[in-house]
Amino acid sequence: MSILVDASTRVLVQGITGAQARRDVAHCRAYGTRVVCGVTPGRGGMQVEGLPVYNTVGAALATHEIDATLIYAPPYAVRDAVLESLAAGIRLAVVLAENVPVHDALVMRASAERAGALIVGCNTNGILSPGQCKLGGIGGDLPARVFMPGPVGIVSRSGGMSAELALTLKAAGYGVSTAVSMGGDAVPCTPMVRYLALFDADPGTEATLLFGEPGTPNEQEAADWLASRNSAKPVIAVLAGEFQERYPAGTSFGHAAAMIQDPRDTVSAKRQMLADVGAHVVRRLGELGPLLTRLGVTRAVEDAT
Amino acid sequence: MIALTEDLAKAYLQSRGLPVPAGSAAATADEAARRAEALGGCAVIKALVPAGRRGLAGAVRKVGSPTEAREAGAALLGSDVGGHSVEQVYVEALEPIVAELYLSFVLDRYPAQVIASVHGGVDIEQIHRDHPDRIHRLNVDPVGGLRPWEAMRLWERCGIESARLPSLAALTVGLWQAFVAADALMLEINPVAVCADGRLSVVGAMLGVDDAALARQPQWQAMAATLASRGGRRANARERSVLEINARVPGAVFRYTELDGDIGFFVGGGGASLFQHDLMLALGARPANHLDATPGAGWKEKMAAVVDAILARPGVRGLLISYNFLQLVNVDERMRLIVDHLKLRGVDPTRFPVVVRLFGPGEDRAREIARELPGLVYMPPMTPIEAAVARIVELTGGPRGTAG
Numbered sequence: 001m002s003i004l005v006d007a008s009t010r011v012l013v014q015g016i017t018g019a020q021a022r023r024d025v026a027h028c029r030a031y032g033t034r035v036v037c038g039v040t041p042g043r044g045g046m047q048v049e050g051l052p053v054y055n056t057v058g059a060a061l062a063t064h065e066i067d068a069t070l071i072y073a074p075p076y077a078v079r080d081a082v083l084e085s086l087a088a089g090i091r092l093a094v095v096l097a098e099n100v101p102v103h104d105a106l107v108m109r110a111s112a113e114r115a116g117a118l119i120v121g122c123n124t125n126g127i128l129s130p131g132q133c134k135l136g137g138i139g140g141d142l143p144a145r146v147f148m149p150g151p152v153g154i155v156s157r158s159g160g161m162s163a164e165l166a167l168t169l170k171a172a173g174y175g176v177s178t179a180v181s182m183g184g185d186a187v188p189c190t191p192m193v194r195y196l197a198l199f200d201a202d203p204g205t206e207a208t209l210l211f212g213e214p215g216t217p218n219e220q221e222a223a224d225w226l227a228s229r230n231s232a233k234p235v236i237a238v239l240a241g242e243f244q245e246r247y248p249a250g251t252s253f254g255h256a257a258a259m260i261q262d263p264r265d266t267v268s269a270k271r272q273m274l275a276d277v278g279a280h281v282v283r284r285l286g287e288l289g290p291l292l293t294r295l296g297v298t299r300a301v302e303d304a305t
Numbered sequence: 306m307i308a309l310t311e312d313l314a315k316a317y318l319q320s321r322g323l324p325v326p327a328g329s330a331a332a333t334a335d336e337a338a339r340r341a342e343a344l345g346g347c348a349v350i351k352a353l354v355p356a357g358r359r360g361l362a363g364a365v366r367k368v369g370s371p372t373e374a375r376e377a378g379a380a381l382l383g384s385d386v387g388g389h390s391v392e393q394v395y396v397e398a399l400e401p402i403v404a405e406l407y408l409s410f411v412l413d414r415y416p417a418q419v420i421a422s423v424h425g426g427v428d429i430e431q432i433h434r435d436h437p438d439r440i441h442r443l444n445v446d447p448v449g450g451l452r453p454w455e456a457m458r459l460w461e462r463c464g465i466e467s468a469r470l471p472s473l474a475a476l477t478v479g480l481w482q483a484f485v486a487a488d489a490l491m492l493e494i495n496p497v498a499v500c501a502d503g504r505l506s507v508v509g510a511m512l513g514v515d516d517a518a519l520a521r522q523p524q525w526q527a528m529a530a531t532l533a534s535r536g537g538r539r540a541n542a543r544e545r546s547v548l549e550i551n552a553r554v555p556g557a558v559f560r561y562t563e564l565d566g567d568i569g570f571f572v573g574g575g576g577a578s579l580f581q582h583d584l585m586l587a588l589g590a591r592p593a594n595h596l597d598a599t600p601g602a603g604w605k606e607k608m609a610a611v612v613d614a615i616l617a618r619p620g621v622r623g624l625l626i627s628y629n630f631l632q633l634v635n636v637d638e639r640m641r642l643i644v645d646h647l648k649l650r651g652v653d654p655t656r657f658p659v660v661v662r663l664f665g666p667g668e669d670r671a672r673e674i675a676r677e678l679p680g681l682v683y684m685p686p687m688t689p690i691e692a693a694v695a696r697i698v699e700l701t702g703g704p705r706g707t708a709g
Contacts, residue, residue, distance in 0.1 A: 158576020
């Protein structure tokens, strides 16, 4: 089981004619993702690897049924690409671009909330349900190296750490239901808590693993949600960036979102808030396997190599 | 965030038709005197640094004549304010202020907020601590923007009298629009002055702009590298060299911040670098820098520029190059660049320890390439992320006891 995407998800690729899109789309299709068509303004009528290309999302929808869009627009074109997909009625978008201006992210998030849609990103390497579907570069050309099917949901503010966590789980014999790299920006288009709730409701997910960082209210919202939910499904939290507390508040270490603005934004405070409401807070990746065993999470049948 | 100096912030607000006092920058005391004279003698002389609380630091001085302006300029120029060396002063017309209000716009999370108080002209953080009820906040709808009636309600809650509300609301909406148009993350007006003749005037202005939006804000793009701050201070020459190559070649972004440790820290990816930085401190060692690297075009020259900056730093005792399992990039290309560049710079890993954790496609070829540089420690396949950090700490002198 999985959240958001599975083997039946029909995918549109906006910006399909670019080099990164062509490479990723080839990997996604080889993995089984049902890519049905693409959109690139000005390239309507073209074909990319046998897929028809349209000028607008509306034109693509006139011919195809589409569940999700994978967006390769460059940073300053992302906002309009997302708004176009929302206007056309698509309810799931994955936005890969990094360095999207924060004001654009505000508009996208508000528009998605109004439309009842979910936008993964910006600044994500994608979302992957092992053995079924991947959207974006996540997992690269051979996702099976890193992601094994299983009952652990992953939501991570870091794309690289999604893979690192999945790899650690795999080495310990545990697989993943869906891995979501939610994006590392100061204003993600969807807050972490939304993914946690989806995993909580997914019968195929037995435990959820989150990776948090300093800055943003994502982890605090997660703690508030944990305190109020009617479920006992385990949530495991790995948080990094405690070192920033040695420096004055507001000091930027480059990663704009991971900046402490408020005492509640520190990793120490987040660890405490999450632990207080029953999350399992882990400091070393090596602790994950033994913890999942203690929690009775189902191990993969296949040999973990 | 790019923190603009007051002259740039005010020139921008003025260009949008907002009421800013006449003023300009001066680099010498004589120039400050001439500018004060042009304003009629009475003026305010302010240290032109991107720091708050200048008033408290004595860096804002009222003068009554060009002579006093010269003295104030001489005292401020070359001094240190909030960790910044004062290279210019801002000479501004003195407004006949009868009341001071506080107004700011902040975008550090969803959604953006307007913050207002009738207690302007002082340290707002002090007001926040002592009288949090005197500060009023409003979330702004990102799609609709700030509406005049919402601004009016906000100021009404602050206690502003009816007659003043329309003009104050109009100014607030104008500033909100300037905030959005600038791709700003922070705009603080402290104070908004109410003048004796009833005018409103933007007397204090601090503007911080989103780095990611600079390419569509050409008025500030050229000064991005000089304005960029690193850890609350201006970037130094090594940090600027990395900023400049980021600006020159679009694509990959390497954010390099120097710290006071002694282990060169070349760690890819935002999350991985936070995680490994914590691990290093837990072992009692300290990184010489932090790095946040994101992939993209131009990564080879940018990676080389960061390695050069680390190697140029006095006192650095070793180098950790450690990535998450790479999913898209060929590991051998990374290793080729690392080995060639370290050879080019004459680095001998038997004397200057270099530990590499680099796994993913092309790893077999990468391991062959690594053998060209004797002494380079390439962590065995699938080694946990913790082990590479422990290894560089061990090779550069071992655990330093508990983190300080």
